[in-house]
Amino acid sequence: MPAPLAGVRVIELPAIGPVPFLGMLLSDLGAEVVRVDRLPGQGGMFAGLPAGPLGRGRRSICLDLRSSGAAEVVLRLAERSDALIEGFRPGVAERLGIGPDTMLARNPGLVYGRMTGWGQHGPLAGTAGHDITYLAISGVLHGIGAADGPPLPPVNYVADFGGGAMFLSTGLLAALLHARATGEGQVVDAAMTEGAAYLSSMTRTFQAAGGWQDERGANMLDGGAPNYRCYECSDGRYVAVGALEPQFWAALLGALGLDEATTPSPYDPAQWDACARLLAATFKTKSRDAWAATFESLDACVAPVLSLAEAPAHPHNASRGSFTQVGDATLAAPAPRFSATPATAGSLSVVGADSTDVLAELGYTAAEVAELRSAGAIA
Numbered sequence: 001m002p003a004p005l006a007g008v009r010v011i012e013l014p015a016i017g018p019v020p021f022l023g024m025l026l027s028d029l030g031a032e033v034v035r036v037d038r039l040p041g042q043g044g045m046f047a048g049l050p051a052g053p054l055g056r057g058r059r060s061i062c063l064d065l066r067s068s069g070a071a072e073v074v075l076r077l078a079e080r081s082d083a084l085i086e087g088f089r090p091g092v093a094e095r096l097g098i099g100p101d102t103m104l105a106r107n108p109g110l111v112y113g114r115m116t117g118w119g120q121h122g123p124l125a126g127t128a129g130h131d132i133t134y135l136a137i138s139g140v141l142h143g144i145g146a147a148d149g150p151p152l153p154p155v156n157y158v159a160d161f162g163g164g165a166m167f168l169s170t171g172l173l174a175a176l177l178h179a180r181a182t183g184e185g186q187v188v189d190a191a192m193t194e195g196a197a198y199l200s201s202m203t204r205t206f207q208a209a210g211g212w213q214d215e216r217g218a219n220m221l222d223g224g225a226p227n228y229r230c231y232e233c234s235d236g237r238y239v240a241v242g243a244l245e246p247q248f249w250a251a252l253l254g255a256l257g258l259d260e261a262t263t264p265s266p267y268d269p270a271q272w273d274a275c276a277r278l279l280a281a282t283f284k285t286k287s288r289d290a291w292a293a294t295f296e297s298l299d300a301c302v303a304p305v306l307s308l309a310e311a312p313a314h315p316h317n318a319s320r321g322s323f324t325q326v327g328d329a330t331l332a333a334p335a336p337r338f339s340a341t342p343a344t345a346g347s348l349s350v351v352g353a354d355s356t357d358v359l360a361e362l363g364y365t366a367a368e369v370a371e372l373r374s375a376g377a378i379a
Contacts, residue, residue, distance in 0.1 A: 003030025004341040008082050008176065011074065012058065013098075014038050014065070015087030017156065018165035018192070019115055020054040022085055025169060027057035028334035028343045034077060034358060035060045037351045039379050053329040057346020059354035067377035071097035076362040078103045082179070083111040083172055090120045100187045110185040111175040115168045117159070119191030131156035134163065134193040140200050147217030147224065163195025220244065226276035227252070227266035230305055237288035241279070242301035251300035256282050352379060 008031040012023035020035075027033045035058040042064065063070045075098065078084060084103065086093055093099045093114075100112040114120060117129040124137075132153045135141035140159075145152035168190035179185050203221075206212035217224045227243045243252040243266075253260050256279070264275035283291065288304050295302040306314060312323035312330050324333040327348045334343035355378055359369055372378045 002341060003028075003343050004338055005029040005031040006341070008032070009080060010034070011077050011081050011084040012036065013074070013084065013086040013088070013093075015115075017087075018160045018168075019085055019087040021161055022113075022115070022165040022169055022172075023058055024054050024056060024346075025165065025334075026085075026172075027346050030341070030343065033058040034081075034354075035349070036065070036074065036077075037062050039064050039376075040351070053326040053331050053348070055351070056326050056348050058349055059358060060349050060351050061355040061358045062352035062379050064377055065096045065098070067372075068375040069372045070377040071102075073359070073362065073364075073372070073377070074098045075103065075106050077358075078107050078110055080362075081107070081110065082176060083113060085113040085115065085168065085172070087115045090116065090125045104185055108185055109179045109183050111172055111179055111188060112185065113168050113172045113175075113188045113190065115164050115190045115192070117164075117192045119194065120189045131159040131192070134159040134191075135196055138163075138193045138197040138200065140196050142214070143200075143203065143216055143219075143222055145216050147215065149216075151216065158199065159192040159196045162199055163197075164190060164192040167195035167198065224269075224272065225266055226264075226272050226279055229276070231280055231283035233283055233286060233288040233291060235287040235289075238305040239283060239288055239291050239295075240303050240305050244301070248299060248301045251298050252302065255294050255298055255300055255302075258282065355379070 005026060008026075010023070010026050010031045010033045012019065012033055012035045014036055023033050023035060035055065037060050039062050061073070063073060065071065065074070078098075088096075094101075100114075103110055103112055116125070117134045118124040118127070132141065135144075135153070135158055136151075138159070141151045141153065143151075144154055168188060171188040171190055175186055175188050203212050203219075206219075207214065212219050216222060219225070221228055223229045225244075227241060227249055230238045230240050232238055241252065243249045249266060250260060253263055258278070263278060264271035266272065266275050286294075291302070292304040311317060317323060322333055323330050324345050325331075326345060331345070334345055337343075356369070359372075359378075364372070369378070
């Protein structure tokens, strides 16, 4: 059966991290994605990333976008595409001759997706950054980490992939619906720092209502509350406790052999420290897997904290096929799931392997391909 985005054509311009991730996502959902890769030897320390598992499921053409004739290749791709995604700093695509004005002149119905850390304008728009710095000015990073330590970067999940790739995917699909209905394309400007800020909407709502302190480790969901944090076990591994509601808290205490009447309350911040000390000492009496077995059948909201290597083998993940093998990497299977149009993980692609075929489809003759090669635009 066709996947949800079957028939949608997308151009993915060279980038690292969240742009290849989005290209993978769109491909898993059935879009025909042509990935424009840099020539071999270009791209610095991340040059090989798009060729790995994040680069699966797409055809690849290698171009030096700075060389004569390369922009025309992308423009011809745009004429037959529905969308484009890029992660250049503001102004770079325009200097290369493939900015949105030029593209939309060729294809007025094109959705031009731009992903940057800071957005296309503003005082920081032209400066470098990474997930940690985008989180820093969004207000999100300040609240992550232990109360007695510095803010802790949550890998690069929140700004790069959550605030960037996932928000651009939403914007891209919304704009595609608009373009299908009206024939009118547009530019979608996804700033990672704004996407990350959007993700904090619930905590900002709590804060406005007086229910959230603007400090680390002082709130119900940030590790401050003793019934919503991780505890070390006797083997040095951890369990995650999320027993927020009273019925889950009661089930937790029952499994731990503690008396609710004499246990400090997690619903009184003044008792949090005493409660956490008691839970910590109790969880230290058994191994992580022993506690996992105890809580497996209980509605106590307790789960073992698994490593990246352990997670695919967990019985729940295995039963659902939540992970899949792509080359040498074990990755999460495509999500979400569709009842009528299932998504599938594409196979590994090879950088530049489809250059000849793509150029032929765009109408390039052998002489024109030779000219591109002579100009250094293709390998």
